[in-house]
Amino acid sequence: MSLAQRISRAPEAIAGITILICLMLVALSAPLLFPGDPLAISGTPLLRPFVDATHWLGTDRLGRDVLAGVVHGARTSLLVGLVSAAAAIVLGSVVGTLAGFAGGLLDELLMRVTDAFQTVPGFLMALAFVSTIGPSLMVVVTAIALASWTAPARLVRAEVLSIRERDYVASARAIGMHPLKIAFREILPNALPPVLGLSAIIVAGAILTEAALSFLGLGDPNRVTWGGMIAEGRAVLRSAPFLSIIPGVALVLTVLGVYLAGEGLVEATSRRSRA
Amino acid sequence: MRPLLQVSGLTKAFKRGGRGVPAVQDVSFDIGPAETLALVGPSGSGKSTLARLVTRLIEPDGGSILFEGEDILRLKPKAMRAMRARLQIVFQDPGSAFNPRATVSRAIADSLKIHTGFSQGERRTRVRDLLERVRLNPDLAERSIHDLSGGQRQRVAIARAMASSPTLIVLDEAVSALDVSVRAEILHLLKRLQRETRVAYLFITHDLGVVRAIADRVAVLDDGRIVEHGSAQEIIATPQSPTAQALVAAVPRLRLQAQ
Amino acid sequence: MRRLLQLKEFGVAYEGGGDNSALALEAVDLEIRAGEKLALVGESGSGKTTLALALASLLPSHARRFGTMAWEASEPRPGGDIGFVFQDPGGSLNPVRPVGDTIAEVVRIHRHQDRRTAMRMTLTLLDQVRLPDPERIARAYPHQLSGGQRQRVALAAALAGDPKILVADEPTSALDTVVQAAVIELIQSLTTTAGMTLIFISHDIALVSEFADRIAVFRSGRLVEVGTPDEIIFAPGQAYTRHLIEAHRAVGF
Structure with missing residues (x-):
């Protein structure tokens, strides 16, 4: 059975992937749906949702369209979430592979660095990083990646330690393969599956961290973010709660989609390895 | 004739619970070109450790390994990797190799x-x-x-x-996990390849039946030491050490031949 | 000898993930007698293990049986009436429990004993399988x-339920020849003393010729022939049996 077939049998995977595909389509087509600057004033302030056909989800305190904000915000959320999670996994995998494969002093050194990063709470580290260097998309991505690479690093190292002792690694050494090639071509690909299982949690965590940073005003000021929208709405929470609720729902849906899709994927791949 | 492989005084201990447990102690042997030497011993006798020492997959604590006249333990990593072209190994479990x-x-x-x-x-x-x-x-x-x-x-x-x-292949229990009939085919294949290419084999096994089928000479290993050494026929016909005697007695025999 | 079991047109198919179901065993006619030592011999994929699992009611859930398997008495309960020894001795023992507990549990379930008696019987069993210092072994974990x-x-765990039948599936393939010879001797003498039926699965026809009453040769899911070791080895009726014997002569004594 192919991977696609197995995924199609897991209802949670279908639900998750559907949510994510919709979100990505929305994010990709944002400039077409709402061509102007989503931060520009486009109507009367504080219009309620579902009353004006041109501002379907209403407007905020400054008269900016909420739907345009949510749609453009999806771009930021997904971009930051995926890129920073990918960076964290790549960094973690490289560190974990080198530490596990080389052993000895290098292992000791890399793992103490990992410890150092892990003892500082991830969100505080990202916060400190962004507030020192200044908020921009690149900085936010870097900050989140730095805050979340340690878990994949530890996981990969543990896998590599067990795979390193297998016969096929000895076989690769016996035919004279270069150690770096053994580490990254023979060992790493076989150490990745559990990390991919973790990736959904990392992506979801990255999206939430980005939202939290934006909520505190540390997001890229030139982009709409859901966190920023929720923070904006806070001032008028009693009179216009929808301003915070709508981006909040978008955030919940995204994280849920990521979790479900990840869960389904792990389920599908583990079924393959059992067969 | 100069031997292809000359192992002398090879020693290796593994750390277990803070102290060194000897796995291979002062082992010496040599193999000539196109020859098959069988290293035979019960499990735990240090055979597999020896296979990995000879191919330098693990480093010994002492001793020397001369392969094609060169001390491979002194080779730098790059030269060692090049040397591996001529010094190969086949493992026991075809599933995990x-x-x-x-x-x-x-x-x-x-x-x-x-x-x-x-x-x-x-x-x-x-x-x-x-x-x-x-x-x-x-x-x-x-x-x-x-x-x-x-x-x-x-x-x-x-x-x-x-x-x-390669000029030497170490076969680490290479046929032990196979059915008897498949085992016979693989041994046949190995013998044919040896005739064609003059490759030498260091054949590691616990099964004297297999030894009889393929080996020229035998070294019997017990507790990390070589306890007996001789031609395959000699050792099978007149085993001297208790280890060799037990190994000979343990080979399954067709009932009719035994009676 | 009394008949224990009759197989008629017996077969097993494993249902695949989709529409492909593989026939692992087909059209087997075989009588098993109480108290005999029967060897099932064949190469991997011959169906010998499938038959062993079927006898012990241990087939996986996606297996489908057909034909008849008629027991003279009631169908035996796995663990109690029928003991099973697997090829990989590590795989059949719980790695995080002392081995004594594993055996004692079987004793308690199948012999309905209290904890203390079960532990005492466990030590007796460990002694029966000729392990020195049973108290120490009982406290050990499998990896030790x-x-x-x-x-x-x-083997002690398989005997703990006091079974009438012992099924041993390649129990010595993972062991070296010296240990193999000792384990075979042990299985043989224990089953003889207790009058147990032994069903022994192996790919080595010489190994089983040393102790089996009858040898059944399997190939590609079919029973090729069955007979006493003398019949099978002296006068093999089938080319395939001769092939197995030749293979042994090439790699044995």
Whole structure:
């Protein structure tokens, strides 16, 4: 059975992937749906949702369209979430592979660095990083990646330690393969599956961290973010709660989609390895 | 004639619970070109450790290994990797000796890539040649190793070992996990390859039946030491040490021959 | 000898993930007698293990049986009336429990004993499989034992339910020849003393010729022939049996 077939049998995977595909389509087509600057004033302030056909989800305190904000915000959320999670996994995998494969002093050194990063709470580290260097998309991505690479690093190292002792690694050494090639071509690909299982949690965590940073005003000021929208709405929470609720729902849906899709994927791949 | 491999005073201990447990103690032997030396011993006698020491997959605590006149323990990593073309190993478990993602052709071509300047096309031709030499259908080349039977996998392992034209192959219990009938076929294959290429074998096993079928000389190992040494016929007919006697007695015999 | 079981046109198919279901065993006619030592011999994929699992009611859930398997008495309960020893002695023991507990649990379930009696009987069993210092072994975890010791422990666990039938599936393939000879001798003498039926699966026709009453040769899911070792080895009726014997002569004594 192919991977696609197995995924199609897991209802949670279908639900998750559907949510994510919709979100990505929305994010990709944002400039077409709402061509102007989503931060520009486009109507009367504080219009309620579902009353004006041109501002379907209403407007905020400054008269900016909420739907345009949510749609453009999806771009930021997904971009930051995926890129920073990918960076964290790549960094973690490289560190974990080198530490596990080389052993000895290098292992000791890399793992103490990992410890150092892990003892500082991830969100505080990202916060400190962004507030020192200044908020921009690149900085936010870097900050989140730095805050979340340690878990994949530890996981990969543990896998590599067990795979390193297998016969096929000895076989690769016996035919004279270069150690770096053994580490990254023979060992790493076989150490990745559990990390991919973790990736959904990392992506979801990255999206939430980005939202939290934006909520505190540390997001890229030139982009709409859901966190920023929720923070904006806070001032008028009693009179216009929808301003915070709508981006909040978008955030919940995204994280849920990521979790479900990840869960389904792990389920599908583990079924393959059992067969 | 100068021996191909000359091992002397090889010693290795493993740390266990803070103290060193000796696995191989002061082991010396040599192998000539196109010769088969069997290292026989019960489990725990240090055979597999010795296989890995001789191929320098682990480093000994003491002793020397002269291969083709060179002390391989003194070779720098790069020179050692080049040397591995001529010093190969086949492991016991054909299930775990390959990257789970590998195809047959990749498993064999990896070695060609490292040790020859062949182009991709030449490598493909060579892989098919090698598969034919180990009597496998060349059309299996693009199959995943996991689709093959144990005997077929062991043939691929032998083809991989032969790819770099070695002068010595260490066979670490290479037929022990196979059915008796498959075992006979693989031994037959190994003998034919030896005739064709004059490769020498260091054959590690616990089974004197297999030894009788393939070995010229035998060294009996117990508790990390060589306790007896002689021609295969001698040791099987008149074992001297208690270890060798137990090994001879333990080989299954067809009932009629025993009675 | 009294008949224990009659197989008629017996077969097993494994249902694949989709529409492909593989026939592992087909059209087997075989009588098993109470108290005999029957060897099932064949190469991998011959169906010998499938038959062993079917006899012990241990087939996986996606297996489908057809034909008849008629027991003279009621169908035996796995663990109690029928003991099973697997090829990999490590795999059949719980890695995080002392081996004594594993055996004692079987005793408690199948012999309905209290904890203390079960532990005492466990020590007797460990002594019966000729493990030195049963008290120490009972407290050991599987990884602290050698392969031969683990297989003896697995044998003790298989005997713990006081079975009438012992099924041993390649119990010595993972062991070296010296330990193999000792384990075979042990299985043989224990089953003889207790009058147990032994069903022994192996790919080595010479190995089983040393102790089996009858040998059944399997190939590609079919029973090729069955007979006493003398019949099978002296006068093999089938080319395939001759092939197995030749293979042994090439790699044995």
